[in-house]
Amino acid sequence: MKFSRIRISSRSQRTFGEIKSHTGLTPNLLARFAICISLKEKSIPNPDEFNEEGSEIAPNVLFGEYEEIYMALILNRLKQDKLDPENYLNEMMRAHLNRGAIALSPRIKDLSDFYELVKEERNV
Incomplete structure (x- = not known):
C-alpha cells in the first residue's frame, strides 16, 4: 500500500x-x-467537506523521510475508525490534512505560536 499524490x-x-x-x-512541515x-x-473527518482545488503534494515531499511513520499513523486510525485502508487510505489522509490545516489557522500567527503549540502537544 502506498500514498498517492494528495490535492489539498x-x-x-x-x-x-x-x-x-x-x-x-x-x-x-505545516501539513x-x-x-x-x-x-x-x-x-472522523468528512472528505466531502474539502474541495480539491488547491495544490497537489507528492508523498515524498509531504512526508519526507517519515512516510513510513505517517503510513503507520493513518493505518492505525483507519483501523480505529473501522475503515478499509484499501478504499480509504488516500481519501482519509487528505481529509485529516485539510481538517488539521483548518485547526491550525487560528492558532498560529507567528513562529512563537507554533513553538508553543508544539510544546502543548508534547505534553498531552
Missing part, C-alpha cells in the same frame, strides 16, 4: 501560505503537523 483544498493552501508568510515554515492534530481528534 484551496482553503488549506491559503492557510499554509498565510502561516508560512508569518513563520517561514514550509507548507509540507505534517496538521495531519497529527487531526488524527488526535475523536471524530
Whole structure:
C-alpha cells in the first residue's frame, strides 16, 4: 500500500501560505503537523467537506523521510475508525490534512505560536 499524490483544498493552501508568510515554515512541515492534530481528534473527518482545488503534494515531499511513520499513523486510525485502508487510505489522509490545516489557522500567527503549540502537544 502506498500514498498517492494528495490535492489539498484551496482553503488549506491559503492557510499554509498565510502561516508560512508569518513563520517561514514550509507548507509540507505545516501539513505534517496538521495531519497529527487531526488524527488526535475523536471524530472522523468528512472528505466531502474539502474541495480539491488547491495544490497537489507528492508523498515524498509531504512526508519526507517519515512516510513510513505517517503510513503507520493513518493505518492505525483507519483501523480505529473501522475503515478499509484499501478504499480509504488516500481519501482519509487528505481529509485529516485539510481538517488539521483548518485547526491550525487560528492558532498560529507567528513562529512563537507554533513553538508553543508544539510544546502543548508534547505534553498531552
